[in-house]
Structure formats: C-alpha cells, structure tokens
Amino acid sequence: MPGHIMSCTFIIQGKDRQIYKMTKPGLSNLCRTLFILWLILCPSLVSAAHIVSVQSVSIAPYNEAFRGLESGCRCDLTRYVLSDMKGYDIVKELRRQRPDAIVAIGSSALEHIRAIRDIPIIYLMVLDPQSLIAGNSNISGINMNIPPDKQLELIRRVMPEVKDIGVLYSPGQKAGFIEKAKTAAEKAGINLITNEVRTPGEVPELLNHMAGKIKAFWMLPDVGVYSPESVEALLLYSIKHRLPVITFSNKYLDMGATLSLEIDPYDMGLQAAGTAAELLSGKQTAPIPYCSARKTNITVNERIIKKMDVKDSTYLLTKAKELTGANVCFQQIF
Numbered sequence: 001m002p003g004h005i006m007s008c009t010f011i012i013q014g015k016d017r018q019i020y021k022m023t024k025p026g027l028s029n030l031c032r033t034l035f036i037l038w039l040i041l042c043p044s045l046v047s048a049a050h051i052v053s054v055q056s057v058s059i060a061p062y063n064e065a066f067r068g069l070e071s072g073c074r075c076d077l078t079r080y081v082l083s084d085m086k087g088y089d090i091v092k093e094l095r096r097q098r099p100d101a102i103v104a105i106g107s108s109a110l111e112h113i114r115a116i117r118d119i120p121i122i123y124l125m126v127l128d129p130q131s132l133i134a135g136n137s138n139i140s141g142i143n144m145n146i147p148p149d150k151q152l153e154l155i156r157r158v159m160p161e162v163k164d165i166g167v168l169y170s171p172g173q174k175a176g177f178i179e180k181a182k183t184a185a186e187k188a189g190i191n192l193i194t195n196e197v198r199t200p201g202e203v204p205e206l207l208n209h210m211a212g213k214i215k216a217f218w219m220l221p222d223v224g225v226y227s228p229e230s231v232e233a234l235l236l237y238s239i240k241h242r243l244p245v246i247t248f249s250n251k252y253l254d255m256g257a258t259l260s261l262e263i264d265p266y267d268m269g270l271q272a273a274g275t276a277a278e279l280l281s282g283k284q285t286a287p288i289p290y291c292s293a294r295k296t297n298i299t300v301n302e303r304i305i306k307k308m309d310v311k312d313s314t315y316l317l318t319k320a321k322e323l324t325g326a327n328v329c330f331q332q333i334f
Helices: 028-041 058-074 090-097 107-113 148-158 171-188 199-211 228-241 265-281 313-324
Strands: 006-013 021-027 050-055 075-079 101-105 121-123 138-145 164-169 191-196 216-218 245-247 259-263 296-301 327-331
Touching: 050 058, 050 090, 050 107, 050 138, 058 075, 058 265, 075 090, 090 107, 101 191, 101 265, 107 121, 121 265, 138 265, 148 171, 148 216, 148 259, 148 296, 148 327, 164 171, 171 191, 191 199, 199 228, 228 245, 259 265
Parallel strands: 050 075, 050 101, 101 121, 121 138, 164 191, 164 216, 216 245, 245 259, 296 327
Antiparallel strands: 006 021, 259 296
C-alpha cells in the first residue's frame, strides 16, 4: 500500500567468503538506492572475480609477468608455481576451486592445465602455444612473437643501410611467421633471404650459402633451427663476416649477438590482466582472441656493434625509440 514502510535485507558475500547481512527499513526505491550506495562505499566486501595464476618455474621473466598480472588485476588472485609443487595435482585443485579464469605463465604450466576445458585459460610466456592448444576453444593468450612488420620496422630504423637480411627457419614456421615476414619485408624495402632447415646440423652449411648475399642475420625463436651447436656456429660466422645478428633474447647478446628485440614480460602480465577483465565483465566472450605482445625492449651489445658494419648506431637506435615507443638500452658485454 502507498506510503507503507518495508524492510530491505541485503545479503552480500565478501572477498573473504564471509556473508554480510544488512537490514534497512524504507520504501522499495530507497532499498535500491541504499544497495547502490552499499556497493560504492563498501567495495572491499563485494565478491571479486577469482583468478588463478599457474606458473611453470620461478625465474625472472615469469616472475615479472606475474608482477604485471598482479598489478593490473583487480581481482582475488591466487598463485601456484609448479616447480615448488612436485607431485601435486594442480588440475584437481583447479577443478575444486572453480576460478573464473586461469592464467598460465610458461609452456609447462599451459601443458599441465590444458586438459581443463570449462574454464577460460589465458597463457603468456609460451614459445610455441599452437602445439599445446589445438582444439581447445577455451584457451588463448598473449603470443611471444613480436609481429614481423614491427620487428622489421625497428631493424630498418636501427640499420637503414642494411637491405639484405638472412633468415633460417624450420618447416613449421613457413605457413605463419615467415610468409608474413616476407610480405612485411617487401613493404619495408628489405630483401629477405630465407632458407629452410630440416635439422640444426644443417645451419653451418646454409650460412655458407648465404655468404656475400646478406648484410645482417635475423635469428627467430625456432627450436627446429637452433641448438647450442648451431647457435655457436651462427655467432662465429657473424664475427668472421662482421655480420650483425638480430636476436629475440638478451641471453644471446652474452654469446656475441649484436641486438635483441625482446618482449616485455611485465607488460604481457598487464595485457593478460586486461584480457581477463574484459572476459569476466562480459565485454569479451569466449573464444578469447589471440594477441601479440604490444611492447618491445631493444638491447644492443655496444662492444659487438662497434665491430660490425653499422653506421651511427647509437643515434639511430635513439631515433627508433622515438618513432616506435620501444624501450631502448645499451649493454657493454664482455
């Protein structure tokens, strides 16, 4: 009846899994107003999305990725590191918890949990995800490969005089990255000289076939090409021919590579947090779209680059930063 005072009772489950109850007399429209105020003024009591991070091992890049995820995630975040949980059934635990989403950091983490098909999984720091996720519509993530057009643009800015670049690849790369790289190179005015490698043992011979034809070498993350022996052969070839090697990881700079174009693990964690937020808010529905790492860190081996035929490298690298937004640093590696 008009003017009748009713009692409103709000029952809310908090992040601590406790039940909170508030009873307030008033009109029905006042109940709605009070409920909105309750949500605004007491956000810590409102149940947040529960996300679980499963990490392969505790190493610096993976820890940085988790730190980015933690920073960007406005959620109830639980972390598991598999290397610290020998013999533990992580899949059973995840099925028991039923989180809203799972973030897999590293290949081993993704391999362990890919059997789960009814919870969204977002991966990052996984070198070859396609071999692990075939047929899983609930899995997607942030690819480690920097898009070829972005890499070639950075290379062109750093070494504009280099027009002929060598690349070795395994058969599995041809249909995807290599074809895109060829298209991007043509647009950038770069002549990409490629050879297919069946086994890493073929690398020295194929490099000899490129002698005199290339001015730099682009080393891709391809397990079908690079073994410790083939990497050593490539870097010795580079020094002998004064041939800059552009690689995908700083660890090869220690061995004599010239320049690395590397993803930023912390930013990948932030990307994963954003993807999870969109998914759980309903803005993005499964299947989750794949995306590439959006941020590139450039590191140059100053000692090596001075021995290569690269002009004004410091100025040009700084210019590349201005034009691309990439993080640039220099390392004196002995």
